[in-house]
Each structure stands twice: as structure tokens, then as C-alpha cells.
Amino acid sequence: MLLKEEMLGVYHELINSSEIQNIEAKRATNSIGDSVMQTVCSFANEPNISCGYLLLGVSEPNENHEKHWVSGVDDVDKILNDLQNNCRNQFNTAIHIDAGILDLENKKVIVIKVFELDAASKPCGFISSGKKSKNFTKTGIWRRGINGDYEAKIEDLYDIIASKTGQSFENIVLPEASWSDIDPDVIAFYRRQRAKVQPDAVELDYSDTDLLLSFNLIQEKNGVFKPNIAGLLLFGSSLALRRHLPMARVDYIRSAGTQWVEDSDERFIYTKDFREPLILMIPRIEAMIMDDMPNHFRLNENELQRSDEPLLPQRVVREALVNMVMHRDYSENQPSQINRYKNRLELQNAGYSLKPLDALDSSSSLTRNPLIASVLYDLRLAETKGSGIRTMRAKLKQAGLSEPKFDSDHTRACP
Template identity: 55%
Template sequence: METDEFNPQRLLAELRALDEHPRIEAKQARDIGSSVMQSVCAFANEPGLGGGYLLLGVREPDDEHEQFWLEGVHNPDTLLNTLQVNCRDQFEAPVPVRGKTVILEGKRLLAVFVPELAPAAKPCVFKGKFDSKNKRKTGVWRRGLNGDYECAQGDLEPIILAKLGSGFEQVVLDDAEWDDLDPDAIALYRKLRAQVRPHAEELQADDPDMLRALNLVKRIEGRWLPNVAGLLMLGKPLALRRLLPSVRVDYVRIQGTQWVEDPEQRFTSTLDFREPLLRLIPRLEATILDDMPRHFQLHEGETQRSDHPWVPQKVIREAVVNAVMHRDYRVHQPILVVRYSNRLEVRNAGYSLKPDMHLGDMGSVLRNPVLASVLYDVDFAETKGSGIRTMRRLLEQSGLSPPVFSSHTIENQFTAIYLLHQLLGEQQLAWLQQFRHLTLSDDEAKALILAKETGAVDNAALRAVTGLDTLAASQVLGKLHHQRKCLVKGGAGPATYYQLAGWQALPLLAAPGANTSELGENTSELGENTSELGANTSELPPLLLERIAELTPKARKDKLWPVILWLCATRPYKADELASLLNRKITPLKTSHLSKLRDQQGLLDYLHPEVVNHPEQAYRTTAAGISWLQQQGITI
């Protein structure tokens, strides 16, 4: 079924506005070659992307063109026919693409929609894919941050699990045992469930049968073994550390409104939570609430005041439950909760399975249905999709701004930001007076406030607070950048972000009677370029310098990865710094090595994990990475 979104003129405008787009691929396409077919395969396979669009006859910016430009195609009917034949003949199962030819700017443009295949039809696989050594590759392509890439076996796992109607939460890990379950946590489930439904059927069964009914254990070779969901819900802390080392929640308290790079002054406090979810959720919720500003109410006829957290308790509960329930547990990355002086940020691996525009609509799409079902049984979660709508309503009733949700499919990240004030409150309106000569629209004002409060604003964040679509949000940001000169642009493509231009990064003016004791912020580095390409290597260990010198241009990961981790253990390194030191191109370095070390292996992490597109983003070696280096005989 064709949608309004399949509009070639709009697709071209959106591609030009964003430079790169996860769902739009421009191709010169004088013929249907391997590059086009790889993109078809990637769009058909990428989970949650909803398919994608090929614009044939469009070329990338070059020395003579500042944006994507139309070269046109001379034989669109022949190209489309060849593409459709290839989609039947080159894949092990056909991909039903459809096309549309239009004339734009005096040139013929062929737009092609590639649907995402249903889970049962995946993966889309090229027939007989062999490399030069006659060793079979996967033949499966997916979309990545830097374009299409051929899957390794690990990249196929979520596609295969979805095909089987299963998920990672139902996997039984090697070395998992019944004794890894905490009897006290099992007893806690019985207690919580009885409070909700005293005569629930599963409460009448013994522990193995009850957990089997909840789909938290499986019987393998005569033994009851916990699956991932069982460990997450009821596992002993030591078992979680052994079997799921990255499954924890990090709570960080920051003084100010920006992530601080100085390790001596970075955190006011930090807490790590690693325990079964039945205990973790109430503990994390209580910790956040204890750290929230409070206000008091004195109702008519009462003699004692009642204190209430600034952010309603139910909003905090929903924020915590959403993060643990919808997290992608395949990714080796803890949930990060950061309490800044002006906001609370919650970041977890796992993009929203519901499109951004439908967040808050009734109905849930669950990544981890087993976890969701158990949390629903004990009244921790709801499964009807009303949680976000409830949060918005409660925050509005409390006089606070709606939450800012940012979901990034390719990056596989979801971020929720809860501002501790109205987006356009008195302080913010006073600060905006410096722009009164520009006669800002409401959307432009919100973009500037977001950039001020969080350090940067991107397309997704602006959409979240304005309701604009992708193209309209891009136009607002572009106008503030090109015409208004209020924002400076950083990053590129899907990683584009905007910061306040240095000339107007003035502090917020306090509203009359406002308490601003916590609202300090460091803006001294806004717009500053701290990149150290060609960095001074004199302070690096001699053995590390030898390893770097020994690297060849085609060095494999067994040689390259130890050097990357060793470097990032000495201090955080930006991607461009690493590319310069290692004499490599930045795009393949990020795609083939840095992203895998971070997302798949958990050996690297972002310096600024709460803002993926942070202008000073860098990589640092994790504790697991240090341990891995020690196993390689490298002591830091």
C-alpha cells in the first residue's frame, strides 16, 4: 500500500536537509549494480526501520554542488524492470520493491520503495555469496551508522531470533544454573503478586512450575535452567555479574547542566545498581526521588504540610520501568541515569519499536514481552501503551515541560529527558529576550532553549517537543543556523547536532524569586574545537608506540583492537584522533572497529554516553576492556 510518505520530491528535500538519512539512499544508478542491490538487502533486513527508499539519478555533493543534485536517469522503466528481476533472482527469497518516476528540476528521478520483510521472511540473503578465498560469507546486509554493511554472524542473531518468534530474553546462557536464581527474589514475586491478585493460578504451584508458567525457566536435559528473563527478574547479583556483566544501571549526579570531562570533578556522586529487577526498580526509583527538588502543600483545613517531589512519583516509576523493560539486552551497555541540576536523563540501548510520531498512542510494541508480562503481574508496568501519555499528563498538571524522547534506530539508542521546569518558563523567557529583534517563532524558541538546557539540539529532540515532522524540524534548525546565526552545526548526516553560537550563549536570567543555586553551567567551551589531530604521542608508553608503528594498513582486528583499547585506556580519544594516529580512514574505522568494540563487545564506551551526538564525543576503555587487555598480556 502506497503512503503519502512515498513522495519523491519530499524524500529529496529531506535527504538534502539532513545530508544523510537512515531510510533514504541516493544512487547515481546508470545501471543496477551491486551497490544498489546491497542497499535493497539492507533495507529489507534492518529490524524496526520500516524499509527504505532508493533515489536513483541523484548524486552526492561535490566540488561544484553543495547539496545532493539530480543527474537524472535516461531509462527509468528499464532500470526498474532490471531491479525487480534482480530482486527475484539474486536473493534466496524475492523482495517486492515498487517504483515511481517523476520529473524534478528538469531531470527524471526514479524513486524505489524497499519494504522491510516480515520476521518470518528474514533474513534477505544473496544467493551463493563467496569471498576470494572461496569461504562463504553471510550474504546478509544491514543498515549501519555509515551506510550498508555485510553482517557478521553476531549481527544475524536478532534477525534469526525474531524469525523463530523468540527474543534474547528467552535464550538460556551457557553456564546458567537453577542455583543462579535468588530464593528471596522468588518469594518477593509471590508476595507482590499476591497483593495484586491473591488467588493467581501460578501462586498455587511450586517454584519450578510457577517460573515455567511465567516463561522464566526452561527444562533442558531434565534440568530447570533460567533464561535471560529469569536471570534479569530473579537472579542473584553474583550470577548477574558472571553471566550478564553489563546488565546494571549507573546513576550519576552532576553539578551543573553539562557533562564534565575532568575526571577529578566529573561526578558529584555515582551509584551502580546490579540486582534482580524486582528489587532494582523500587531502589532506583527511591534514589531518583530522594535526589529531586521537593515542594510542599498545605491543604485548607490541615495543620501539617505535605512534601511532594517536583516530578511526580508515577512519572519516575514509568521512566525507570520503561528503561529496563524496553532495553535491548543484547547490547553490552548499562542503562545510564544522569541527574543534572536542570533535568533528568535516562538512556538505554534499544530504539523504540513504535515510530516517534506514535509514542504516547494506545497499544504497546514489546521488545521483551516476558519481562513486560511479569512486571505487569506485579503492577510495576502497564502493557497498554498508555504510560507515555500518563507521564505527559502528570507533568503538565505539575507545571512541568513534557518529556523529550529521542529514538535512534540505526544507533539503537533511546533517550528520555525530563526537564525540571517549563520549557518556556520565566527564566527561559527572560533569557530569550536577547533574541527579541529576531521575532522568533515558538518552534525556534524551543530549539534554542533545548540547546541551552542540554548543550545541543538535534532533529529528533526538536520533533519531540514541537510535534514537527523531520523535514519541518530540519528547516527550523537550518534557519537558526544559516539565517539567524544563533546555532552552529556539528556532526554530519544522522549524527548532525546544533549548539548555541558563542556570541549568544549567555546565562539564563533568574526569574523573580527563583532559586538558582543549582543552575550553574559551564559555557566556556561552547563552539571550541578541542580536537588534537596529530596529537603529541610523547607521553604514550614506548611499547604502545611500538605497537602503533608495527600496524600495517590492512592489519586485522587481532592487531588493531589491542592498540585502540590501550590508547583509550590512557585517555579518551575522539574518532578523528584515532584515525590520525592509526593512519586510517575514519568511516571504516568507526564502522568496522569502534562501533563493534562498543556495541557488540562492551570494551569501549562513549565519554559522553548521555548525548550520542555530543560535539566532543570520544571513546574510553571500559573495565571489561581493561580486563580484556590484561588477558592479552597488556597491563595498564
């Protein structure tokens, strides 16, 4: 049984926020509709939520209510019994929930806590009833996105299937991907850059196929080589990236002030989208950021000619940018974003930190995308042994600037 403090916290979070991925409100006055069970299914499947909360008896805003409002549940016992039975019988895997009853405005509200299933039990979907049910039109598997619940297509399940088999998302080979999606000019660029940092690297003598095989970026299926997600992100053509991974881009936004502005006409000065492979993208974005940074004026003693230095050290920009693309969760259909405000630079990506924020300075390295990281390490774009954060702190301190701030949101950790 959920404690009152936890339920009230969830309710107030819903009331005070406009978009919360792991909290949903439903009217459910006398019965449980399809949408309630769809939300239960989506919470149980979603790895980026950990647990989800469903408030029954709380209705969405309408013409008479600016915010969510308490509509109440009439028959609490019936709703709870039906919900428990549905969680045991409607899905191919039983879903574990907890519940509690909250008194609000002299009405009853049921708060349901849906726990994420373990990787081996996913994906969870509705048991087919002739595929005529509202809950079963494509796959019967529901997931949770930024805009609510949606029935997953096969391509929406790659990350769950990869987790089930013990793989990361970057290892997945998309069905439509082919060797023709690899850009030979990008491979040639890699060879030139690799030769600069290590001229005697043995892989420089490999064929293009053997080179990508050595990085585990392509896989042979029925005698045909096909790139995985990491291979596309690192060496794919711009056309292939737009076709297979349309949201795997980075948006650079130059804002006019020091805060995000909701009015789209006054929000930013300009924006630019980057869609090319990572080993080309990183230097280009780095150059754009540095060109956009103010410079220090410096005139050393006994010198006649001044020198201009960027306010933000280039090494810091490189480390922040590489960390953003290297640790991003590419299974999330959400572009990375760089916001250049007047007084700071903010970088955001999908996912959450695999290490606690207070352990980011430790020497141990924990990487979400090891295949991508391996290539970036070889090109000396990324620091090894987890030293990147410490390098950023040291360079900022040396430049007389404030320390970097890090934020990680796994939406809500289940107590």
C-alpha cells in the same frame, strides 16, 4: 512509480539530516555495485524500518562537498533494469521495490523504495556463489544498523527468526546461555519482595527451577534448563548480562543545562551505567532519580517544622521507568537512556510504541515483552490494565506540573 513529492521529501530529509536509518545515498553513475544490493537486502530484512529509500546518483560528502551532493546517473534505463533483475535473481526471496526518476541540478537521480518483507519470507539473503562473493562471507544476510549496512551473524538474526515463528525476542534462548547464568540471590530477592505484596502467593513454595518455569523464563533442552532472554534480563547475574546482552543496560546522564550539548567535555556533569537484572535495577535507578530531584519547601499552617517533598512525584518516576524497561525492544543493540536536564527528565529506549500515541490512555494493554511484564506486575512495580499513563497524568496534574510528553518513531511509515 513514485510520485515527485515523495521523492523530493526523501531527498530533502537526507540533505537536512546527518543520520537517517531508512535513507541511503549511493553514487551509481553507470552500474550497480555490491553495496547497492547489500542496502536493498538490509532494508527488506529490517523490521524497525518498514520501508527504506535508496537514492542512486547522490554521493556522500567529501572534501569538496559538506553535504550529500548530486552526482547523477548516466544510463537510467540500464540501472533500473539491472536493479529489477538483481532483486528477482540475487536473493533467496524476491524483493519488492518501487522506483522513480528525479531531475535535480540538471542531472538524473533514481529513487528506489524497498519494502520490508513479511515475517515468513525473512531472513532474506544472497544466493551463495561459493561463498566467495563480497555479499556472502558469513550468512549472506544483510541488515541495517545505526551506522549502515552490515552482514549479519547468526546471533544478529534471533529477532527475525523469533518473528518468523510467532515468538517475541524475549522468548529466545541464546545458544551459550545456561542455568549457571541465573543469580540465586536475585531469585531470593524476588521471593522477599513477592512475599511483601502477597504473602500467600503459591509460587513462593516452588523450587527455583519451578519458579522460573512458571514464568516461562527457562526452557528444557536435552534435559538441561537454559534461560531465555527474559530470564536473563530479570534474574541473570551481572556477569551473564555483560557477556550475553552487553547493550541491555540503562545509562543515567546528568546534564549541565537544558539542552543536549555536542561537545563531550561540556555535555554532562556525570553519568552512571546500570547493568544488573531488572528487578534490582528499577529500585536503584528510581532512588537515584529521586535523590537527584529538587525538593519543595513546605511549612503548613500552625506547624513549626518544615517538610520537603520531591518536585516530581515518586509514583510518576516509577511509572516512567517501568514503562521504559518493560516496553523496550531488546533486539536492538542500543542502551536505554535517562537524561536529567535542569528543567526536565527524558527517558529513551529502543523500539516504538505498539499503540498509537493518542490511545496511550486507553484501558487496553499492549505489551512488547509479556514475560517481563508478568514478573513486574507480580512485584507491583508495573500497573495492570494499561493504567500507568493515566496515573502519571493524574499525579503530575495534582503536583501542578505539566503533562508528560510521549514520542514514538517507527522511522517512516510507508505510504
